[in-house]
Amino acid sequence: MIGQENMKIVSHQEIAANIFELVLEGELTKKMTSPGQFVHLKVTSGNDPLLRRPISICSINQEMNQFTMLYRVSGNGTKVLSERAPGAVVHVLGPLGNGFPDDYLKEGEQALLIGGGIGVPPLYELSKRLVHKGVHVTHILGFQTESDMFYKNEFEKLGETHIATADGTHGVKGFVTDVAEQLSIQPDAYFTCGPSPMLKAVESKYETINGFISMEQRMGCGIGACLACVCHVAGDESGLKYKKVCSDGPVFKSGEVVI
Amino acid sequence: MSRLQVELPGLTLKNPVMPASGCFGFGKEYSQFYDLSLLGAIMVKATTREVRFGNPTPRVAETSSGMLNAIGLQNPGLDHVLQHELKWLEQYDVPVIANVAGSTIEDYEQVAEAISKAPNVHALEINISCPNVKEGGIAFGTHPDTARELTEKVKRVSSVPVYIKLSPNVSSITEMAYAVEEGGADGLSMINTLLGMRLDSRTGKPVIANKTGGLSGPAIKPVALRMVYEVSQKTTLPIIAMGGVSDEMDVIDFISAGASAVAVGTANFVDPLVCPEIIKNLNNILEEWEIEHIHDLRGRSWKDIGEAAYHRS
Numbered sequence: 001m002i003g004q005e006n007m008k009i010v011s012h013q014e015i016a017a018n019i020f021e022l023v024l025e026g027e028l029t030k031k032m033t034s035p036g037q038f039v040h041l042k043v044t045s046g047n048d049p050l051l052r053r054p055i056s057i058c059s060i061n062q063e064m065n066q067f068t069m070l071y072r073v074s075g076n077g078t079k080v081l082s083e084r085a086p087g088a089v090v091h092v093l094g095p096l097g098n099g100f101p102d103d104y105l106k107e108g109e110q111a112l113l114i115g116g117g118i119g120v121p122p123l124y125e126l127s128k129r130l131v132h133k134g135v136h137v138t139h140i141l142g143f144q145t146e147s148d149m150f151y152k153n154e155f156e157k158l159g160e161t162h163i164a165t166a167d168g169t170h171g172v173k174g175f176v177t178d179v180a181e182q183l184s185i186q187p188d189a190y191f192t193c194g195p196s197p198m199l200k201a202v203e204s205k206y207e208t209i210n211g212f213i214s215m216e217q218r219m220g221c222g223i224g225a226c227l228a229c230v231c232h233v234a235g236d237e238s239g240l241k242y243k244k245v246c247s248d249g250p251v252f253k254s255g256e257v258v259i
Numbered sequence: 260m261s262r263l264q265v266e267l268p269g270l271t272l273k274n275p276v277m278p279a280s281g282c283f284g285f286g287k288e289y290s291q292f293y294d295l296s297l298l299g300a301i302m303v304k305a306t307t308r309e310v311r312f313g314n315p316t317p318r319v320a321e322t323s324s325g326m327l328n329a330i331g332l333q334n335p336g337l338d339h340v341l342q343h344e345l346k347w348l349e350q351y352d353v354p355v356i357a358n359v360a361g362s363t364i365e366d367y368e369q370v371a372e373a374i375s376k377a378p379n380v381h382a383l384e385i386n387i388s389c390p391n392v393k394e395g396g397i398a399f400g401t402h403p404d405t406a407r408e409l410t411e412k413v414k415r416v417s418s419v420p421v422y423i424k425l426s427p428n429v430s431s432i433t434e435m436a437y438a439v440e441e442g443g444a445d446g447l448s449m450i451n452t453l454l455g456m457r458l459d460s461r462t463g464k465p466v467i468a469n470k471t472g473g474l475s476g477p478a479i480k481p482v483a484l485r486m487v488y489e490v491s492q493k494t495t496l497p498i499i500a501m502g503g504v505s506d507e508m509d510v511i512d513f514i515s516a517g518a519s520a521v522a523v524g525t526a527n528f529v530d531p532l533v534c535p536e537i538i539k540n541l542n543n544i545l546e547e548w549e550i551e552h553i554h555d556l557r558g559r560s561w562k563d564i565g566e567a568a569y570h571r572s
Contacts, residue, residue, distance in 0.1 A: 226328070
Protein backbone atom coordinates (compact mmCIF):
# COMPACT_ATOMS: atom_id res chain seq x y z
CA MET A 1 0.00 0.00 0.00
CA ILE A 2 1.43 3.33 -1.09
CA GLY A 3 1.49 6.09 1.51
CA GLN A 4 2.51 9.71 1.68
CA GLU A 5 4.19 11.56 4.50
CA ASN A 6 6.28 14.58 5.33
CA MET A 7 9.29 12.82 6.81
CA LYS A 8 11.95 14.37 9.00
CA ILE A 9 15.60 14.33 7.99
CA VAL A 10 17.48 12.81 10.93
CA SER A 11 20.88 12.71 9.29
CA HIS A 12 22.31 13.74 5.98
CA GLN A 13 25.94 13.52 4.96
CA GLU A 14 28.25 13.14 1.98
CA ILE A 15 29.88 9.70 2.27
CA ALA A 16 31.78 9.66 -1.04
CA ALA A 17 32.30 12.06 -3.93
CA ASN A 18 28.79 13.42 -4.64
CA ILE A 19 27.20 10.45 -2.84
CA PHE A 20 24.90 11.38 0.04
CA GLU A 21 23.44 9.25 2.80
CA LEU A 22 20.01 10.48 3.88
CA VAL A 23 18.12 9.07 6.86
CA LEU A 24 14.42 9.88 7.16
CA GLU A 25 12.08 9.19 10.05
CA GLY A 26 8.35 8.64 10.05
CA GLU A 27 5.42 6.24 10.10
CA LEU A 28 5.75 5.50 6.40
CA THR A 29 8.75 3.31 7.29
CA LYS A 30 6.29 0.68 8.57
CA LYS A 31 5.06 0.13 5.02
CA MET A 32 8.55 -0.64 3.74
CA THR A 33 8.69 -4.39 3.63
CA SER A 34 10.62 -5.38 0.53
CA PRO A 35 14.28 -4.61 -0.29
CA GLY A 36 14.68 -2.97 -3.70
CA GLN A 37 11.59 -0.80 -3.52
CA PHE A 38 11.96 2.94 -3.96
CA VAL A 39 10.36 6.16 -2.80
CA HIS A 40 9.41 9.24 -4.79
CA LEU A 41 10.73 12.38 -3.09
CA LYS A 42 9.52 15.95 -3.42
CA VAL A 43 12.78 17.57 -2.41
CA THR A 44 11.26 21.01 -1.62
CA SER A 45 7.81 22.51 -1.80
CA GLY A 46 7.28 24.79 -4.77
CA ASN A 47 7.69 24.43 -8.51
CA ASP A 48 11.42 24.19 -9.02
CA PRO A 49 12.39 21.39 -8.92
CA LEU A 50 8.89 20.36 -9.91
CA LEU A 51 8.81 16.60 -10.24
CA ARG A 52 9.56 14.01 -7.61
CA ARG A 53 12.84 12.10 -7.63
CA PRO A 54 12.80 8.31 -7.46
CA ILE A 55 15.38 7.05 -4.97
CA SER A 56 15.89 3.46 -3.88
CA ILE A 57 15.67 2.37 -0.28
CA CYS A 58 19.07 1.31 1.06
CA SER A 59 18.16 0.09 4.53
CA ILE A 60 15.12 -0.03 6.78
CA ASN A 61 15.16 0.27 10.55
CA GLN A 62 11.69 -0.60 11.84
CA GLU A 63 12.58 -0.16 15.54
CA MET A 64 13.71 3.41 14.96
CA ASN A 65 11.00 4.15 12.36
CA GLN A 66 13.78 5.25 10.03
CA PHE A 67 15.02 4.35 6.60
CA THR A 68 18.19 5.22 4.71
CA MET A 69 18.74 6.24 1.11
CA LEU A 70 21.98 6.78 -0.75
CA TYR A 71 21.84 9.01 -3.79
CA ARG A 72 24.21 10.69 -6.18
CA VAL A 73 23.99 14.40 -6.90
CA SER A 74 23.58 14.42 -10.66
CA GLY A 75 21.23 17.27 -11.44
CA ASN A 76 19.32 20.18 -10.03
CA GLY A 77 16.84 18.08 -8.03
CA THR A 78 19.42 16.03 -6.18
CA LYS A 79 21.57 19.16 -5.75
CA VAL A 80 18.72 20.92 -3.94
CA LEU A 81 18.04 17.77 -1.92
CA SER A 82 21.69 17.58 -0.86
CA GLU A 83 21.38 21.05 0.70
CA ARG A 84 18.49 20.08 2.98
CA ALA A 85 19.63 19.91 6.60
CA PRO A 86 18.65 17.56 9.44
CA GLY A 87 15.39 18.67 11.04
CA ALA A 88 13.88 19.69 7.70
CA VAL A 89 11.14 17.59 6.12
CA VAL A 90 10.86 16.12 2.66
CA HIS A 91 7.62 14.78 1.23
CA VAL A 92 7.77 11.06 0.55
CA LEU A 93 5.47 8.99 -1.66
CA GLY A 94 6.01 5.29 -1.29
CA PRO A 95 7.11 2.66 -0.96
CA LEU A 96 6.81 2.10 -4.70
CA GLY A 97 7.42 -0.81 -7.04
CA ASN A 98 8.31 -4.41 -6.47
CA GLY A 99 11.58 -5.23 -4.76
CA PHE A 100 13.92 -8.22 -4.67
CA PRO A 101 12.40 -11.44 -3.33
CA ASP A 102 14.15 -12.25 -0.05
CA ASP A 103 12.54 -15.71 0.12
CA TYR A 104 13.82 -17.08 -3.18
CA LEU A 105 16.88 -18.69 -1.61
CA LYS A 106 16.96 -21.03 1.36
CA GLU A 107 19.38 -21.28 4.25
CA GLY A 108 22.78 -22.49 3.10
CA GLU A 109 22.29 -21.47 -0.53
CA GLN A 110 24.62 -19.08 -2.27
CA ALA A 111 23.61 -15.59 -3.44
CA LEU A 112 25.68 -13.32 -5.65
CA LEU A 113 24.89 -9.62 -5.32
CA ILE A 114 26.30 -7.38 -8.04
CA GLY A 115 26.00 -3.62 -7.85
CA GLY A 116 27.35 -0.80 -9.97
CA GLY A 117 27.68 2.80 -8.78
CA ILE A 118 24.45 4.22 -7.45
CA GLY A 119 22.87 0.81 -8.13
CA VAL A 120 24.69 -0.55 -5.07
CA PRO A 121 22.39 0.85 -2.32
CA PRO A 122 19.26 -1.36 -2.70
CA LEU A 123 21.49 -4.45 -2.43
CA TYR A 124 22.39 -3.53 1.14
CA GLU A 125 18.98 -4.17 2.73
CA LEU A 126 18.66 -7.29 0.57
CA SER A 127 22.01 -8.60 1.75
CA LYS A 128 21.11 -8.01 5.40
CA ARG A 129 17.93 -10.00 4.98
CA LEU A 130 19.58 -12.84 3.09
CA VAL A 131 22.31 -13.11 5.74
CA HIS A 132 19.65 -13.09 8.46
CA LYS A 133 18.08 -16.13 6.76
CA GLY A 134 21.37 -17.97 6.62
CA VAL A 135 21.99 -17.48 2.90
CA HIS A 136 25.67 -17.12 1.98
CA VAL A 137 26.22 -13.84 0.21
CA THR A 138 29.04 -12.68 -2.04
CA HIS A 139 29.12 -9.06 -3.18
CA ILE A 140 30.73 -7.58 -6.23
CA LEU A 141 30.59 -3.79 -6.20
CA GLY A 142 31.77 -1.65 -9.07
CA PHE A 143 32.69 2.05 -9.01
CA GLN A 144 34.36 4.47 -11.41
CA THR A 145 37.15 5.29 -9.01
CA GLU A 146 38.08 4.91 -5.34
CA SER A 147 36.69 8.30 -4.31
CA ASP A 148 33.24 7.21 -5.59
CA MET A 149 33.28 4.09 -3.44
CA PHE A 150 30.91 3.74 -0.49
CA TYR A 151 29.61 1.15 2.00
CA LYS A 152 32.58 -1.18 1.46
CA ASN A 153 32.86 -1.86 5.20
CA GLU A 154 29.12 -2.31 5.62
CA PHE A 155 29.01 -4.96 2.89
CA GLU A 156 32.16 -6.66 4.18
CA LYS A 157 30.44 -7.20 7.53
CA LEU A 158 27.75 -9.22 5.75
CA GLY A 159 29.90 -11.36 3.50
CA GLU A 160 32.73 -11.66 1.03
CA THR A 161 33.01 -8.37 -0.85
CA HIS A 162 34.94 -7.70 -4.05
CA ILE A 163 35.50 -4.23 -5.45
CA ALA A 164 36.12 -3.28 -9.05
CA THR A 165 37.04 0.23 -10.14
CA ALA A 166 37.16 1.28 -13.76
CA ASP A 167 40.49 3.06 -13.23
CA GLY A 168 42.02 0.46 -10.91
CA THR A 169 42.36 2.84 -7.94
CA HIS A 170 40.79 0.20 -5.68
CA GLY A 171 40.36 -3.54 -6.03
CA VAL A 172 40.32 -5.10 -9.47
CA LYS A 173 40.83 -2.77 -12.41
CA GLY A 174 37.86 -3.12 -14.69
CA PHE A 175 34.19 -3.98 -14.36
CA VAL A 176 32.16 -6.17 -12.03
CA THR A 177 32.07 -8.86 -14.70
CA ASP A 178 35.90 -8.98 -14.66
CA VAL A 179 35.67 -9.84 -10.97
CA ALA A 180 32.95 -12.38 -11.67
CA GLU A 181 35.27 -14.14 -14.16
CA GLN A 182 37.79 -14.73 -11.38
CA LEU A 183 35.32 -16.08 -8.82
CA SER A 184 35.07 -19.83 -8.31
CA ILE A 185 31.66 -19.80 -6.58
CA GLN A 186 28.56 -21.13 -8.32
CA PRO A 187 25.68 -18.96 -7.06
CA ASP A 188 22.15 -20.36 -6.79
CA ALA A 189 20.80 -16.97 -7.82
CA TYR A 190 22.07 -13.50 -8.50
CA PHE A 191 20.65 -10.09 -7.65
CA THR A 192 21.86 -7.03 -9.50
CA CYS A 193 21.33 -3.29 -9.84
CA GLY A 194 23.34 -0.75 -11.80
CA PRO A 195 23.75 0.86 -15.22
CA SER A 196 22.16 -0.94 -18.18
CA PRO A 197 25.42 -2.10 -19.86
CA MET A 198 26.43 -3.74 -16.58
CA LEU A 199 23.03 -5.41 -16.16
CA LYS A 200 23.26 -6.72 -19.72
CA ALA A 201 26.73 -8.10 -19.13
CA VAL A 202 25.69 -9.74 -15.86
CA GLU A 203 22.60 -11.30 -17.42
CA SER A 204 24.56 -12.84 -20.25
CA LYS A 205 27.40 -14.04 -18.00
CA TYR A 206 24.94 -15.90 -15.74
CA GLU A 207 22.63 -17.10 -18.49
CA THR A 208 22.12 -20.47 -16.86
CA ILE A 209 21.05 -19.34 -13.40
CA ASN A 210 18.09 -17.34 -12.17
CA GLY A 211 18.62 -13.74 -11.38
CA PHE A 212 16.75 -10.65 -10.32
CA ILE A 213 17.56 -7.42 -12.08
CA SER A 214 16.67 -3.93 -10.88
CA MET A 215 16.18 -1.47 -13.73
CA GLU A 216 16.61 2.27 -13.73
CA GLN A 217 14.73 4.75 -15.91
CA ARG A 218 13.65 8.39 -15.90
CA MET A 219 10.22 8.50 -14.32
CA GLY A 220 7.25 10.81 -14.23
CA CYS A 221 4.49 9.75 -11.87
CA GLY A 222 6.22 6.73 -10.29
CA ILE A 223 2.92 4.86 -9.95
CA GLY A 224 2.37 3.48 -13.44
CA ALA A 225 0.10 6.10 -14.98
CA CYS A 226 2.28 8.23 -17.26
CA LEU A 227 4.14 5.50 -19.20
CA ALA A 228 7.44 7.39 -19.10
CA CYS A 229 9.52 4.46 -17.83
CA VAL A 230 8.46 1.52 -19.95
CA CYS A 231 10.70 -1.24 -21.27
CA HIS A 232 10.14 -3.96 -23.86
CA VAL A 233 9.26 -7.51 -22.86
CA ALA A 234 11.94 -10.06 -23.79
CA GLY A 235 11.05 -12.39 -26.65
CA ASP A 236 8.09 -10.29 -27.79
CA GLU A 237 8.44 -10.08 -31.56
CA SER A 238 5.56 -7.65 -31.99
CA GLY A 239 7.51 -5.01 -30.06
CA LEU A 240 4.25 -3.87 -28.51
CA LYS A 241 4.38 -5.57 -25.12
CA TYR A 242 5.82 -3.56 -22.28
CA LYS A 243 6.49 -3.41 -18.57
CA LYS A 244 6.56 -0.28 -16.47
CA VAL A 245 9.80 0.04 -14.52
CA CYS A 246 8.08 1.97 -11.71
CA SER A 247 5.14 -0.29 -10.97
CA ASP A 248 5.87 -3.67 -12.64
CA GLY A 249 9.52 -3.38 -11.57
CA PRO A 250 11.95 -1.95 -10.78
CA VAL A 251 13.05 -5.55 -10.08
CA PHE A 252 12.42 -8.06 -12.86
CA LYS A 253 13.34 -11.72 -13.23
CA SER A 254 16.28 -12.31 -15.53
CA GLY A 255 15.09 -12.79 -19.09
CA GLU A 256 11.79 -11.02 -18.42
CA VAL A 257 12.48 -7.64 -20.02
CA VAL A 258 14.84 -6.17 -22.58
CA ILE A 259 17.61 -4.37 -20.74
CA MET B 260 -27.36 23.54 -7.27
CA SER B 261 -23.85 23.28 -5.94
CA ARG B 262 -21.62 26.29 -6.58
CA LEU B 263 -19.23 24.01 -8.45
CA GLN B 264 -21.65 22.15 -10.72
CA VAL B 265 -21.11 22.95 -14.38
CA GLU B 266 -23.20 22.08 -17.44
CA LEU B 267 -21.38 21.69 -20.76
CA PRO B 268 -22.36 20.02 -24.02
CA GLY B 269 -22.74 16.33 -23.16
CA LEU B 270 -21.48 16.85 -19.64
CA THR B 271 -22.97 17.51 -16.25
CA LEU B 272 -19.92 18.04 -14.09
CA LYS B 273 -20.13 17.89 -10.28
CA ASN B 274 -17.27 20.33 -10.35
CA PRO B 275 -15.16 21.89 -13.10
CA VAL B 276 -12.00 19.91 -12.26
CA MET B 277 -10.76 16.87 -14.17
CA PRO B 278 -7.45 15.16 -14.82
CA ALA B 279 -5.99 15.93 -18.24
CA SER B 280 -5.48 13.27 -20.88
CA GLY B 281 -2.13 11.48 -20.77
CA CYS B 282 -1.51 12.32 -17.14
CA PHE B 283 -3.94 9.89 -15.60
CA GLY B 284 -3.86 6.72 -17.69
CA PHE B 285 -7.35 5.24 -17.50
CA GLY B 286 -7.65 6.04 -13.81
CA LYS B 287 -6.64 2.74 -12.21
CA GLU B 288 -3.41 3.96 -10.66
CA TYR B 289 -5.06 6.99 -9.09
CA SER B 290 -7.96 4.92 -7.74
CA GLN B 291 -5.48 3.64 -5.15
CA PHE B 292 -5.44 7.15 -3.73
CA TYR B 293 -9.05 8.36 -3.88
CA ASP B 294 -12.57 7.71 -5.11
CA LEU B 295 -12.61 8.71 -8.78
CA SER B 296 -16.28 9.69 -8.45
CA LEU B 297 -15.07 12.87 -6.73
CA LEU B 298 -13.83 14.18 -10.07
CA GLY B 299 -15.82 16.41 -12.39
CA ALA B 300 -14.84 14.15 -15.28
CA ILE B 301 -11.89 12.08 -16.45
CA MET B 302 -10.02 12.81 -19.65
CA VAL B 303 -8.52 9.41 -20.35
CA LYS B 304 -5.33 8.58 -22.20
CA ALA B 305 -5.38 9.01 -25.98
CA THR B 306 -6.77 6.00 -27.81
CA THR B 307 -5.77 4.99 -31.31
CA ARG B 308 -7.22 2.26 -33.52
CA GLU B 309 -4.25 -0.04 -33.08
CA VAL B 310 -2.12 -0.72 -30.04
CA ARG B 311 0.90 1.59 -29.90
CA PHE B 312 4.15 1.18 -28.00
CA GLY B 313 5.12 4.82 -28.29
CA ASN B 314 8.56 6.38 -28.37
CA PRO B 315 11.90 5.04 -27.10
CA THR B 316 13.04 6.05 -23.60
CA PRO B 317 14.00 8.39 -21.99
CA ARG B 318 10.60 9.91 -22.53
CA VAL B 319 10.55 12.62 -19.88
CA ALA B 320 12.85 15.34 -18.57
CA GLU B 321 12.46 18.04 -15.98
CA THR B 322 12.77 21.70 -17.00
CA SER B 323 12.44 24.91 -14.97
CA SER B 324 9.01 24.68 -13.31
CA GLY B 325 7.92 22.22 -15.93
CA MET B 326 8.59 18.99 -17.73
CA LEU B 327 9.03 17.66 -21.23
CA ASN B 328 7.44 14.45 -22.35
CA ALA B 329 7.46 12.44 -25.53
CA ILE B 330 5.48 9.32 -24.67
CA GLY B 331 4.24 8.99 -28.25
CA LEU B 332 0.59 8.05 -27.69
CA GLN B 333 1.34 4.66 -26.16
CA ASN B 334 -2.00 2.94 -25.59
CA PRO B 335 -3.52 -0.54 -25.77
CA GLY B 336 -5.68 0.21 -28.82
CA LEU B 337 -9.40 0.81 -29.33
CA ASP B 338 -10.71 -2.70 -28.64
CA HIS B 339 -8.81 -3.09 -25.40
CA VAL B 340 -9.80 0.38 -24.22
CA LEU B 341 -13.47 -0.38 -24.89
CA GLN B 342 -13.47 -3.84 -23.38
CA HIS B 343 -11.28 -3.28 -20.38
CA GLU B 344 -10.40 0.31 -19.50
CA LEU B 345 -13.74 2.01 -20.08
CA LYS B 346 -15.59 -1.02 -18.73
CA TRP B 347 -13.56 -0.80 -15.52
CA LEU B 348 -14.35 2.90 -15.17
CA GLU B 349 -18.09 2.17 -15.26
CA GLN B 350 -18.00 1.44 -11.51
CA TYR B 351 -17.48 5.16 -10.88
CA ASP B 352 -20.09 7.88 -11.07
CA VAL B 353 -17.99 10.08 -13.33
CA PRO B 354 -18.34 11.09 -16.98
CA VAL B 355 -15.47 10.08 -19.23
CA ILE B 356 -14.10 12.32 -21.97
CA ALA B 357 -12.38 9.98 -24.42
CA ASN B 358 -9.28 11.34 -26.12
CA VAL B 359 -9.12 10.21 -29.75
CA ALA B 360 -5.96 10.15 -31.87
CA GLY B 361 -4.86 8.65 -35.16
CA SER B 362 -2.61 8.87 -38.20
CA THR B 363 -5.32 9.42 -40.80
CA ILE B 364 -8.79 10.98 -40.88
CA GLU B 365 -10.21 7.47 -41.22
CA ASP B 366 -8.46 6.45 -38.00
CA TYR B 367 -10.08 9.33 -36.14
CA GLU B 368 -13.50 8.51 -37.60
CA GLN B 369 -13.28 4.86 -36.72
CA VAL B 370 -12.15 5.43 -33.11
CA ALA B 371 -14.61 8.30 -32.58
CA GLU B 372 -17.56 6.30 -33.85
CA ALA B 373 -16.83 3.26 -31.69
CA ILE B 374 -15.66 4.94 -28.51
CA SER B 375 -18.51 7.47 -28.47
CA LYS B 376 -20.93 4.56 -28.07
CA ALA B 377 -19.43 3.47 -24.75
CA PRO B 378 -22.04 4.16 -22.05
CA ASN B 379 -19.75 6.21 -19.81
CA VAL B 380 -18.17 8.27 -22.59
CA HIS B 381 -20.10 11.55 -22.50
CA ALA B 382 -17.85 13.54 -24.82
CA LEU B 383 -14.86 13.16 -27.10
CA GLU B 384 -11.67 15.16 -27.01
CA ILE B 385 -10.10 15.05 -30.45
CA ASN B 386 -6.36 15.13 -30.18
CA ILE B 387 -5.12 17.10 -33.16
CA SER B 388 -2.24 18.50 -31.18
CA CYS B 389 0.10 15.76 -29.98
CA PRO B 390 3.57 17.09 -30.78
CA ASN B 391 5.30 13.74 -30.27
CA VAL B 392 4.22 11.56 -33.16
CA LYS B 393 5.37 11.79 -36.77
CA GLU B 394 2.03 11.13 -38.43
CA GLY B 395 -1.33 12.56 -37.46
CA GLY B 396 -1.57 14.39 -34.19
CA ILE B 397 -0.29 17.89 -34.65
CA ALA B 398 -0.33 17.59 -38.46
CA PHE B 399 -4.10 18.03 -38.19
CA GLY B 400 -3.84 20.75 -35.59
CA THR B 401 -1.73 23.34 -37.36
CA HIS B 402 -3.71 23.87 -40.58
CA PRO B 403 -7.18 25.40 -40.20
CA ASP B 404 -8.61 23.68 -43.30
CA THR B 405 -7.45 20.23 -42.22
CA ALA B 406 -8.73 20.81 -38.70
CA ARG B 407 -12.12 21.91 -40.01
CA GLU B 408 -12.41 18.88 -42.27
CA LEU B 409 -11.43 16.49 -39.48
CA THR B 410 -13.93 18.11 -37.11
CA GLU B 411 -16.75 17.78 -39.66
CA LYS B 412 -15.98 14.13 -40.28
CA VAL B 413 -15.69 13.21 -36.62
CA LYS B 414 -18.89 15.11 -35.80
CA ARG B 415 -20.71 13.10 -38.44
CA VAL B 416 -19.90 9.77 -36.78
CA SER B 417 -19.78 10.65 -33.08
CA SER B 418 -22.71 9.84 -30.80
CA VAL B 419 -21.58 12.41 -28.21
CA PRO B 420 -20.44 16.06 -28.28
CA VAL B 421 -16.99 16.70 -29.68
CA TYR B 422 -14.32 18.91 -28.10
CA ILE B 423 -11.25 19.67 -30.19
CA LYS B 424 -7.94 19.86 -28.36
CA LEU B 425 -5.97 22.78 -29.74
CA SER B 426 -2.23 23.09 -30.06
CA PRO B 427 -0.38 26.19 -28.89
CA ASN B 428 2.26 25.51 -31.57
CA VAL B 429 0.52 27.69 -34.16
CA SER B 430 0.83 31.32 -35.19
CA SER B 431 -2.84 32.02 -34.42
CA ILE B 432 -4.78 29.74 -32.09
CA THR B 433 -7.86 31.87 -32.70
CA GLU B 434 -7.79 30.91 -36.40
CA MET B 435 -7.75 27.27 -35.37
CA ALA B 436 -10.66 27.84 -32.97
CA TYR B 437 -12.68 29.52 -35.74
CA ALA B 438 -11.94 26.63 -38.09
CA VAL B 439 -13.11 23.90 -35.74
CA GLU B 440 -16.13 25.96 -34.71
CA GLU B 441 -17.08 26.14 -38.39
CA GLY B 442 -16.49 22.42 -38.61
CA GLY B 443 -19.18 21.91 -35.97
CA ALA B 444 -17.17 21.39 -32.77
CA ASP B 445 -19.19 21.48 -29.56
CA GLY B 446 -16.31 22.75 -27.45
CA LEU B 447 -12.58 23.30 -27.20
CA SER B 448 -9.93 21.95 -24.92
CA MET B 449 -6.75 23.94 -24.75
CA ILE B 450 -3.85 23.90 -24.61
CA ASN B 451 -1.83 20.84 -25.51
CA THR B 452 1.89 20.96 -24.70
CA LEU B 453 4.38 23.40 -26.21
CA LEU B 454 7.06 21.82 -28.33
CA GLY B 455 10.41 22.10 -26.59
CA MET B 456 13.69 20.40 -25.87
CA ARG B 457 16.43 19.97 -23.33
CA LEU B 458 20.08 19.19 -23.96
CA ASP B 459 22.53 17.39 -21.74
CA SER B 460 24.94 20.26 -21.21
CA ARG B 461 27.95 17.96 -20.97
CA THR B 462 27.35 15.96 -24.15
CA GLY B 463 25.32 18.56 -26.03
CA LYS B 464 22.80 15.87 -26.98
CA PRO B 465 19.03 15.90 -26.40
CA VAL B 466 17.97 14.30 -23.10
CA ILE B 467 14.76 12.85 -24.54
CA ALA B 468 15.16 9.99 -27.03
CA ASN B 469 12.60 11.60 -29.34
CA LYS B 470 14.86 14.71 -29.20
CA THR B 471 11.92 17.10 -28.77
CA GLY B 472 9.01 16.82 -26.38
CA GLY B 473 5.93 18.61 -25.14
CA LEU B 474 6.43 21.15 -22.39
CA SER B 475 3.87 21.15 -19.57
CA GLY B 476 3.57 22.26 -15.97
CA PRO B 477 3.49 25.66 -14.22
CA ALA B 478 6.01 27.03 -16.76
CA ILE B 479 3.34 27.12 -19.49
CA LYS B 480 0.47 28.57 -17.47
CA PRO B 481 0.95 32.18 -18.70
CA VAL B 482 0.85 31.01 -22.32
CA ALA B 483 -2.26 28.90 -21.75
CA LEU B 484 -3.99 31.67 -19.85
CA ARG B 485 -3.36 34.20 -22.62
CA MET B 486 -4.68 31.80 -25.24
CA VAL B 487 -7.87 31.04 -23.28
CA TYR B 488 -8.34 34.77 -22.74
CA GLU B 489 -8.05 35.42 -26.48
CA VAL B 490 -10.07 32.51 -27.78
CA SER B 491 -12.92 32.77 -25.26
CA GLN B 492 -13.64 36.30 -26.49
CA LYS B 493 -13.75 35.23 -30.12
CA THR B 494 -15.88 32.09 -29.98
CA THR B 495 -19.05 30.97 -28.26
CA LEU B 496 -17.67 27.45 -27.76
CA PRO B 497 -17.14 26.40 -24.15
CA ILE B 498 -13.50 25.84 -23.23
CA ILE B 499 -11.98 23.18 -21.03
CA ALA B 500 -8.64 24.77 -20.15
CA MET B 501 -5.35 23.14 -19.18
CA GLY B 502 -1.74 24.25 -18.85
CA GLY B 503 0.08 24.23 -15.53
CA VAL B 504 -2.94 23.98 -13.24
CA SER B 505 -1.68 22.99 -9.79
CA ASP B 506 -4.07 24.55 -7.28
CA GLU B 507 -7.48 26.19 -6.84
CA MET B 508 -6.16 29.65 -7.71
CA ASP B 509 -5.00 28.35 -11.08
CA VAL B 510 -8.53 27.04 -11.67
CA ILE B 511 -9.98 30.43 -10.77
CA ASP B 512 -7.52 32.15 -13.11
CA PHE B 513 -8.52 29.98 -16.07
CA ILE B 514 -12.23 30.47 -15.34
CA SER B 515 -11.60 34.22 -15.06
CA ALA B 516 -9.83 34.06 -18.43
CA GLY B 517 -12.97 32.57 -19.95
CA ALA B 518 -12.81 28.81 -19.48
CA SER B 519 -15.82 26.77 -18.36
CA ALA B 520 -13.89 23.90 -16.80
CA VAL B 521 -10.27 23.07 -16.11
CA ALA B 522 -8.04 20.03 -16.44
CA VAL B 523 -5.06 19.16 -14.27
CA GLY B 524 -2.08 17.47 -15.90
CA THR B 525 1.50 17.45 -14.68
CA ALA B 526 0.46 18.29 -11.10
CA ASN B 527 -0.92 14.74 -10.74
CA PHE B 528 2.67 13.46 -10.95
CA VAL B 529 3.77 15.76 -8.16
CA ASP B 530 0.84 14.97 -5.88
CA PRO B 531 -1.46 12.07 -6.76
CA LEU B 532 -4.17 13.63 -4.56
CA VAL B 533 -4.03 17.04 -6.23
CA CYS B 534 -7.42 16.85 -8.00
CA PRO B 535 -9.57 16.16 -4.90
CA GLU B 536 -7.49 18.73 -3.00
CA ILE B 537 -8.20 21.37 -5.63
CA ILE B 538 -11.92 20.55 -5.63
CA LYS B 539 -12.13 20.89 -1.84
CA ASN B 540 -10.12 24.12 -1.76
CA LEU B 541 -12.04 25.59 -4.68
CA ASN B 542 -15.33 25.15 -2.86
CA ASN B 543 -13.86 26.68 0.30
CA ILE B 544 -12.44 29.72 -1.42
CA LEU B 545 -15.68 30.45 -3.30
CA GLU B 546 -17.54 30.20 -0.01
CA GLU B 547 -15.04 32.55 1.62
CA TRP B 548 -15.36 35.02 -1.27
CA GLU B 549 -19.16 34.66 -1.20
CA ILE B 550 -19.30 33.65 -4.86
CA GLU B 551 -22.59 31.92 -5.51
CA HIS B 552 -21.41 29.94 -8.52
CA ILE B 553 -18.00 29.32 -10.10
CA HIS B 554 -19.29 30.62 -13.43
CA ASP B 555 -19.97 34.01 -11.85
CA LEU B 556 -16.22 34.39 -12.29
CA ARG B 557 -16.15 33.21 -15.86
CA GLY B 558 -14.52 35.60 -18.29
CA ARG B 559 -14.29 38.36 -15.69
CA SER B 560 -10.79 39.18 -16.97
CA TRP B 561 -12.41 40.71 -20.05
CA LYS B 562 -16.12 41.08 -19.22
CA ASP B 563 -17.65 44.19 -17.72
CA ILE B 564 -17.16 43.40 -14.06
CA GLY B 565 -20.51 44.86 -13.02
CA GLU B 566 -22.37 42.49 -15.29
CA ALA B 567 -20.42 39.38 -14.54
CA ALA B 568 -22.56 38.17 -11.68
CA TYR B 569 -25.71 38.26 -13.79
CA HIS B 570 -24.47 36.36 -16.79
CA ARG B 571 -24.22 32.77 -15.83
CA SER B 572 -23.94 30.26 -18.60
